[in-house]
Amino acid sequence: MDFFQPLMIMVSGPYRSGTQDDPAKIEENLRLLEEVALQIYRKGHMPVLGEWHALPLIKRAGSREIGDELFTEFFHPAALRLLEKCDAVLRIGGASHGADEIVRTAQEYGKIIFLHPDDVPEAFALATC
Numbered sequence: 001m002d003f004f005q006p007l008m009i010m011v012s013g014p015y016r017s018g019t020q021d022d023p024a025k026i027e028e029n030l031r032l033l034e035e036v037a038l039q040i041y042r043k044g045h046m047p048v049l050g051e052w053h054a055l056p057l058i059k060r061a062g063s064r065e066i067g068d069e070l071f072t073e074f075f076h077p078a079a080l081r082l083l084e085k086c087d088a089v090l091r092i093g094g095a096s097h098g099a100d101e102i103v104r105t106a107q108e109y110g111k112i113i114f115l116h117p118d119d120v121p122e123a124f125a126l127a128t129c
Contacts (some may be wrong), residue, residue, distance in 0.1 A: 006047060007088050011036050017095055039117050050075075053079070083106060
């Protein structure tokens with residue numbers, strides 16, 4: 001088995017898409033993204049989600065509901081800023097305009113694109129302190 005240098009991999013997929021902004025459905029989408037992030041971490045990589053960075057900013061800025069002006073100001077722009085620091089994107093799930101935008105931008109940046117968690121190779125182990 002080949003091992004690769006650890007990568008910072010953005011896991012991107014539906015968050016609001018297909019939910020009609022139902023909080024329970026959005027939470028389920030986030031849970032799925034985080035489950036995949038855990039798989040990626042266990043392969044030796046550092047997973048990130050744009051949501052992990054955007055949602056606290058949105059809350060602190062005073063957003064009152066999903067999709068309001070403050071939500072829109074931060075949600076996708078924060079993910080795109082984070083993407084600049086990532087080595088790769090793992091696109092999961094179904095239809096999502098935002099996740100598709102992340103993939104298009106990642107391609108423009110020359111990032112690695114994975115389309116399934118199984119496509120992500122194991123990383124070699126780094127020495128720990």
